[in-house]
Amino acid sequence: MNKLQFYSLMFMPYPFIPPAADLPSTWVNLPNSLYDPKVGHRLYNEFLELNVLTERLGYDGVLVNEHHQTAYGTMPSPNIMASYIVAKTERIKVGVIGNALPLHGNPLRVAEEIAMLDVISGGRMISGFVRGTGNEYFSYGIDPSTSRERFWEAHDLILKAWTEPGPFAWEGKYFNLPFVNPWPQPLQQPHPPIWLPGFASLETIDEAAKRHYTFMQVFSPRVVLKKALDTYRRLAEEKYGYEAKRENLGAAILIYVAETDEQAHREARPHITWLFREGLKHPNYFAGPPGYQSQASFRNFLGTIIEKGIPDIYDLQYEYLIDNGYAIVGSPDTVIEELTKLTDDLGTGVVTGAGGQWGAMPHWMAIKNMTLMAEEVMPHFREPDGKPMWAKEERLGKHTLTEHSAQVGKPKIDPSIPWGDDGMRIDPRIAHLPELVDEAVAEYER
Amino acid sequence: MTESAAAEKPASRYYTEPSRIQVGDLDVAYRRKGSGEPVMFLHGAGTTRLWLPFYERMSESVDFIAPEHPGFGETAFPDWLDGWSDLILHYRDLLDALELDRVHLIGFSLGGWLASELAVYFPERLKSLTLITPIGISIEGAPRANLFAMPPEAIPEMLFSGDFLPYVDFLPNPNSLDDIVNAYGELGTFARLTWTRGYNPKLERHLSNVDVPTLVVGASDDWIVPNVYADRFAELIPGAKLERIPNTGHAAIVQEPDRAAELISGFIEGVAR
Numbered sequence: 211m212n213k214l215q216f217y218s219l220m221f222m223p224y225p226f227i228p229p230a231a232d233l234p235s236t237w238v239n240l241p242n243s244l245y246d247p248k249v250g251h252r253l254y255n256e257f258l259e260l261n262v263l264t265e266r267l268g269y270d271g272v273l274v275n276e277h278h279q280t281a282y283g284t285m286p287s288p289n290i291m292a293s294y295i296v297a298k299t300e301r302i303k304v305g306v307i308g309n310a311l312p313l314h315g316n317p318l319r320v321a322e323e324i325a326m327l328d329v330i331s332g333g334r335m336i337s338g339f340v341r342g343t344g345n346e347y348f349s350y351g352i353d354p355s356t357s358r359e360r361f362w363e364a365h366d367l368i369l370k371a372w373t374e375p376g377p378f379a380w381e382g383k384y385f386n387l388p389f390v391n392p393w394p395q396p397l398q399q400p401h402p403p404i405w406l407p408g409f410a411s412l413e414t415i416d417e418a419a420k421r422h423y424t425f426m427q428v429f430s431p432r433v434v435l436k437k438a439l440d441t442y443r444r445l446a447e448e449k450y451g452y453e454a455k456r457e458n459l460g461a462a463i464l465i466y467v468a469e470t471d472e473q474a475h476r477e478a479r480p481h482i483t484w485l486f487r488e489g490l491k492h493p494n495y496f497a498g499p500p501g502y503q504s505q506a507s508f509r510n511f512l513g514t515i516i517e518k519g520i521p522d523i524y525d526l527q528y529e530y531l532i533d534n535g536y537a538i539v540g541s542p543d544t545v546i547e548e549l550t551k552l553t554d555d556l557g558t559g560v561v562t563g564a565g566g567q568w569g570a571m572p573h574w575m576a577i578k579n580m581t582l583m584a585e586e587v588m589p590h591f592r593e594p595d596g597k598p599m600w601a602k603e604e605r606l607g608k609h610t611l612t613e614h615s616a617q618v619g620k621p622k623i624d625p626s627i628p629w630g631d632d633g634m635r636i637d638p639r640i641a642h643l644p645e646l647v648d649e650a651v652a653e654y655e656r
Numbered sequence: 657m658t659e660s661a662a663a664e665k666p667a668s669r670y671y672t673e674p675s676r677i678q679v680g681d682l683d684v685a686y687r688r689k690g691s692g693e694p695v696m697f698l699h700g701a702g703t704t705r706l707w708l709p710f711y712e713r714m715s716e717s718v719d720f721i722a723p724e725h726p727g728f729g730e731t732a733f734p735d736w737l738d739g740w741s742d743l744i745l746h747y748r749d750l751l752d753a754l755e756l757d758r759v760h761l762i763g764f765s766l767g768g769w770l771a772s773e774l775a776v777y778f779p780e781r782l783k784s785l786t787l788i789t790p791i792g793i794s795i796e797g798a799p800r801a802n803l804f805a806m807p808p809e810a811i812p813e814m815l816f817s818g819d820f821l822p823y824v825d826f827l828p829n830p831n832s833l834d835d836i837v838n839a840y841g842e843l844g845t846f847a848r849l850t851w852t853r854g855y856n857p858k859l860e861r862h863l864s865n866v867d868v869p870t871l872v873v874g875a876s877d878d879w880i881v882p883n884v885y886a887d888r889f890a891e892l893i894p895g896a897k898l899e900r901i902p903n904t905g906h907a908a909i910v911q912e913p914d915r916a917a918e919l920i921s922g923f924i925e926g927v928a929r
Contacts, residue, residue: 238805239805347851348804348805351851351852352851352852353847353848353851353852354847354851355844355845355847355848355851356848493807495804495805495806495807495808496805499804499847500804500840500841500843500844500846500847501843501844501847501848505837505840505841505844508837508840509833509837512833512836512837513833516833
C-alpha cells in the first residue's frame, strides 16, 4: 500500500476579469458579458489536456468539481468534464467531487450519469457528493434553508437507486418518483467509492465516518485539518467500532514544486494569490446565505471569526496561506518534508490539489509543476515500484475484446425477435444467415 | 421544534417581554395591549421583539395584538414550517387559541402577503384588511430589492429609503453577536417562505374575489418594494382604498407611527361603525 495517494484538483478558472476589489463579487452576479467563448475554447482544451496528462505522469486520480456562475471555476457540469477525461484515459481513477446534490431537481440524473461514466470508464469513477457553496443557491434558486435535508434525501435516493433492484417508488419530502429504475447501473459494486468533501462540519465528518466514506477537508488552516481528521478517526473508533483507513482521510492542499524554494514561490505566489484574492471573492452574504448553516453552527462560526480575528478568505495573504498550510510550495525536498508531516503527524492518506493549474498560471508552468511532482515527489511516498494504486489492480472493465471474451464471456440472455406468426423467436444476430435460420426453424418445428 | 429563533434579549429600549400562548405544538410569543375592536398585526421580515411606537398609538383606540411568526423573534422555528400553507393554517389556529372569531387584520410587508392569503382562505375571520407596503405579487419591470443578495449593513438604508440613523433602536445592533445570529435565523425563516419564489403567482386572481373592507397603505418612496405594488394591490382587491404616507420608505410605520396609526385606526373605526 502506498503511503499517500496523489490526486490532481484544478478548477478551470477564467482569470480574464477586472480586479475583484472593484467588483462586489466574482460569483453569482459577475456579468457574463466578461466571458469570451473564444478564450474559453482555448482554456477548456488546455485544462482538459492537463487532466488527461495525470495518467501518464502516474497520479492516482484526477478530480473535477461543480461550481456555477463564477470566474473561479467554469465547470458547471463536472460530469461533462469527467466524460472527456474518461474517454482520453485508460486506467486512472476519475473523481467528480462532487455533484452538488441539493441544486438538482432530480437526483436520479446524478445516479444515471455517474453510473454511465462508471460503465464507460471500466469502473474508474469516484463519486463525490457536496452541497455546493452558498453562492450556488442564489444561482440556482434553491432555498438554502433546505440544503441539508435535500442533500441527504438525494444521497439516500441515489444510493438506493444504485444498490436496490428497480423499479421502486420514491416518495420523499423533496423528490417524488414513481419509477426509480436507472439504466445503467454502476460497474463497481455495490457502487463507486463515495467522497464527502467538507469544511470540518461535525455533521459531515460523522456521516462520512459512519458510512466509511472518504472525507476530504477543503482548503483550511492546518489546525482545522488536524481536528477534522482526528474527529473522523475518533468517531470511527468510538462510535462506529472500526479503525479508520488512511485512504479515507483526505486533504485538499495546493502543492507547487520547482527547482528551489525561491523559484517555487516566485512561480506559485501570483497564481495562488489570484485563486484566493480574486477567484474566491465571494462576500459572506453570498457564500453563507440564511439557513445554509444552522443557527447554532452560524453562531459558532461567526463567534470564532470575531474572537480570532480571522479575515475573509479573499483577504488572506500569500504568507498566511503558506504558514497555515493552505498551500505547500517549495523544492522537492521541502514539499516531501511537508507532506511527510501530513502523513506521519496527521495520518492523511489522500492529498488533492497535488500539482496543477490555478489562477492565471500558464499551461507550460502547470505542466512543469505536475511533472516535477511526479518525478521528484510522488515516488517518495510509493512502494519501490513507484506504481499508482490503479496500476496494481486489475481494471474492472476489460481493456481488450480478447480479455472481455475470455473473462466476461457471453451475456446471460440472448436477444430475440419474433419469427413468423406462430410464436417462434430467433436470435437477430443470425437472422441474416439463411442456413442458420433454416436450422433454427427445423429445430422449432420438431 | 428545531431551534429557537431568538438569542438573548435585545438591548433596544423598545424591547418588551412577550406573552405566550400554545398553538398546537408551538409556543407563540405575542404582545397585546388596549381594548375595543380586536386588531391583529402581522409583522414583516424584521422589527420583531419590540413594542413599536406604532403599536402603542394603535393600542390607544383598539385591542392591539402583535404575534411573532414561527421562526421569528421569540417564537421558535418549528420543523413543520415548510411553506405558506403551514403558516396560513397556523394563523387560523392562533385566532382559535386566542378565542378571536373575527379580527381586523393588518399585514406589513411579508405580513401583508400573509394577511392577503388569510383574506383569501379565511375571509369569515376578517372584519377588515389593511396592507402596509405589502409583497406577495410580481410586477414586471418593477423588481423588488433582494435582501439576501446585499451586505446586511446595506439593509437599513433600504428599509428607510436613506438616512436610518434616527431609527437604529429599531434595528439589529451590528456589534451584537446575539442580534446578528437572531437576524440570520429570521432571514432563514424568510428564505423558507420567499427564496424559491418571492411572490404567489395565483394571488392576483385570488385577491379579485376578496370581499373584505380593505385599506392599502403605501410609502412615498419605497426602496425595497416599488410604490407600484401598493397601487396594484389596491386595484386587485375590490373596493380597496389606497393611502400613501408622505416622507416614508418601506418601514413607513416606523418612520411615521402617528400618521400611520391615525390612518389605520380611522379606517378600522369606519368599518366597525
